[in-house]
Amino acid sequence: MPELDVADVTRIATEVAHEHALPLNVMGAVSGGGDSNYVEILLTVSGCASAPCHLTIGVFRNVSAQHLSTEIETQLRRHLDDHRATDRRPSA
Numbered sequence: 001m002p003e004l005d006v007a008d009v010t011r012i013a014t015e016v017a018h019e020h021a022l023p024l025n026v027m028g029a030v031s032g033g034g035d036s037n038y039v040e041i042l043l044t045v046s047g048c049a050s051a052p053c054h055l056t057i058g059v060f061r062n063v064s065a066q067h068l069s070t071e072i073e074t075q076l077r078r079h080l081d082d083h084r085a086t087d088r089r090p091s092a
């Protein structure tokens with residue numbers, strides 16, 4: 001299995017955002033604590049209920065680039081959906 005480094009994770013996240021025209025900026029990525037394969041990606045999201053919205057998503061980098069790309073897209077879309085839902089539920 002190809003192992004991606006933190007720079008690869010950052011690049012892939014940027015590509016996913018660009019490719020799907022998602023309203024966010026990738027600020028960077030950092031390795032997690034205990035598990036060296038765990039990477040957190042830091043992003044800012046435009047158009048969320050609470051702007052500026054800062055988002056951290058956790059991924060594992062010991063997967064293929066394709067898998068990582070899909071995982072990042074899934075998590076980003078979930079966040080964007082959540083924050084649209086929050087718009088209708090101000091208490092959340």
Ligand SMILES: [Zn+2]
Pocket residue numbers: 045048049050053054055079083
């Ligand atoms: Zn948000």
